[in-house]
Amino acid sequence: MSEANIRGIVIVGGGTAGWMAAAALSHMLAGSGMAIRVVESEAIGTVGVGEATIPHIQYFNRLLGIDEDEFVRRTCATFKLGIEFVDWGQIGERYIHPFGTYGQEMEGIHFHHFWYRHAQAGGTLPLDRFSIGVGAARAGKFMRPDPSRRGSPLAGISYAFQFDAALYAKYLRERAEAAGVVRTEGRIVDVTLNGANGHVDHVVLDDGSSVAGDMFIDCSGFRGLLIEGALNAGYDDWREWLPCDRAVARPCARVGDPTPYTRATATSVGWRWRIPLQSRTGNGHVYCSDYVDDDTALAMLNDGLDGAPLSDPNFLRFTAGVRRKAWDRNVVALGLAAGFLEPLESTSIHLIQTGIARLLTNFPDRSFNQPDIDYYNRRTRLEYEQVRDFLILHYKATARNDSPLWRRCRDMAIPASLEERIAIFRENARLYRHDNELFSETSWLAVLHGQNVHPKRHHPIADILSAEELDRRMTHIAGAMDAGVRAMPDHMAFIDRFCRSPS
Numbered sequence: 001m002s003e004a005n006i007r008g009i010v011i012v013g014g015g016t017a018g019w020m021a022a023a024a025l026s027h028m029l030a031g032s033g034m035a036i037r038v039v040e041s042e043a044i045g046t047v048g049v050g051e052a053t054i055p056h057i058q059y060f061n062r063l064l065g066i067d068e069d070e071f072v073r074r075t076c077a078t079f080k081l082g083i084e085f086v087d088w089g090q091i092g093e094r095y096i097h098p099f100g101t102y103g104q105e106m107e108g109i110h111f112h113h114f115w116y117r118h119a120q121a122g123g124t125l126p127l128d129r130f131s132i133g134v135g136a137a138r139a140g141k142f143m144r145p146d147p148s149r150r151g152s153p154l155a156g157i158s159y160a161f162q163f164d165a166a167l168y169a170k171y172l173r174e175r176a177e178a179a180g181v182v183r184t185e186g187r188i189v190d191v192t193l194n195g196a197n198g199h200v201d202h203v204v205l206d207d208g209s210s211v212a213g214d215m216f217i218d219c220s221g222f223r224g225l226l227i228e229g230a231l232n233a234g235y236d237d238w239r240e241w242l243p244c245d246r247a248v249a250r251p252c253a254r255v256g257d258p259t260p261y262t263r264a265t266a267t268s269v270g271w272r273w274r275i276p277l278q279s280r281t282g283n284g285h286v287y288c289s290d291y292v293d294d295d296t297a298l299a300m301l302n303d304g305l306d307g308a309p310l311s312d313p314n315f316l317r318f319t320a321g322v323r324r325k326a327w328d329r330n331v332v333a334l335g336l337a338a339g340f341l342e343p344l345e346s347t348s349i350h351l352i353q354t355g356i357a358r359l360l361t362n363f364p365d366r367s368f369n370q371p372d373i374d375y376y377n378r379r380t381r382l383e384y385e386q387v388r389d390f391l392i393l394h395y396k397a398t399a400r401n402d403s404p405l406w407r408r409c410r411d412m413a414i415p416a417s418l419e420e421r422i423a424i425f426r427e428n429a430r431l432y433r434h435d436n437e438l439f440s441e442t443s444w445l446a447v448l449h450g451q452n453v454h455p456k457r458h459h460p461i462a463d464i465l466s467a468e469e470l471d472r473r474m475t476h477i478a479g480a481m482d483a484g485v486r487a488m489p490d491h492m493a494f495i496d497r498f499c500r501s502p503s
């Protein structure tokens, strides 16, 4: 090992972020001689929420060599084909934002341009008919994609999971400890900096012992014990665009088979989530404290539960935004310590995953090269901004007029990046995916269309087909989607067959 190499990593915090980092680093750095320690405090505990994911988590699990059926069993997971949004554009409306794509590209342009031409000419096939994800979600069906069925929508099924995040952290902890990660139980009461370079030197625990390392990964949650508490990296507050600042979570008993999708229902003061697992249904109400008190927000959550509550409510407070420097000196913040974007599109666990991937790509030595750190911070910020814009769209694209929250959101000024995107779409239906950003054209289309933002025109290339040919293709693709959905097993039957959790 070179003298310059990092020899010891200390991960502060054992929530989802801490154990994802520990499992990934111990796996990827196996054989390097690197000592990895996790310091966590059971007395402080974890945030205790975070149940819905997006498809990219499959890559993370695969990278770690995790068997997917075992993972589903161990985390009481169900499969997720998308999110159903209820009452967002207008009260009484609902749409599904599916994973995967709509239709298929034709003549080198996105399918939706052809669909808009079809609709503008009086065609009656709704956009949803062109998504296998929406069709299967509504029918309660699920299967993994079958690559052998080339040309069939069954080859393009895209999915994620709804799971018990505490069980996921426990599962990852087992794997990390088996790979040599050492866990230290204790509350950190002090952080000591190196007088020469300002790096974190060691953390001091409540029993007086200390833990030192070359690099520290701050996974301490909202408090950002190292990145903010010790290094004052700063935080950009985005509440002007994402005004919700509190949540209350409360699981309930499962009633009926779990749906293969998450539901997000807008309320007059925020929105409620419903995430069905094998073992129970996760519920929560995200709200803006300017317009409602905690007791009323809880009562609104309780009113919407579809089974008996299984625990006391868990109240949480947060500020939407991002750490100004996710990496400062020898500290890299991951998870809630790096920033928080509300869970409307289930992105937080994904942002942990991409943070870990970026850290591995830019893995430092003990010189902590500043240009590498600057690059990491620029990419991290861009990623948060891109997700932020997509979330803001859900609040902005509304015609709701029934409460101060919705009037405020409808009338608020939005970031220029989002304004431009909406303006281009409104004019000619064009959607762009910048810089390999997380949300694809499908996602933008689902929310724009689902919340009644409609374009004036479509791409001129969509006019190349004759009206008869367009009709023929539309009918054919919709028929193939329907046949695909019919061929899929029921979601619960799939779970029973391959990955039923014993509990």
Ligand SMILES: Cc1cc2nc3c(=O)[nH]c(=O)nc-3n(C[C@H](O)[C@H](O)[C@H](O)COP(=O)(O)OP(=O)(O)OC[C@H]3O[C@@H](n4cnc5c(N)ncnc54)[C@H](O)[C@@H]3O)c2cc1C
Pocket: 012, 013, 014, 015, 016, 017, 018, 039, 040, 041, 042, 044, 045, 046, 047, 048, 049, 050, 051, 052, 053, 165, 186, 187, 188, 189, 219, 220, 221, 222, 223, 225, 247, 248, 249, 284, 316, 318, 334, 335, 336, 337, 343, 346, 347, 348, 349, 350
């Ligand atoms: C309302 C809500 C809903 C969410 N829903 C989703 C979702 O559906 N999907 C999704 O992807 N994400 C969701 N998230 C985000 C998700 O919960 C987090 O990203 C994820 O749990 C990671 O949290 P964490 O590990 O960063 O922090 P935490 O879970 O807070 O863990 C912090 C760790 O640091 C330790 N610690 C703190 N201080 C000290 C100290 N002084 N000494 C020792 N140890 C200490 C704690 O003991 C704990 O182990 C949601 C978040 C909220 C608030």
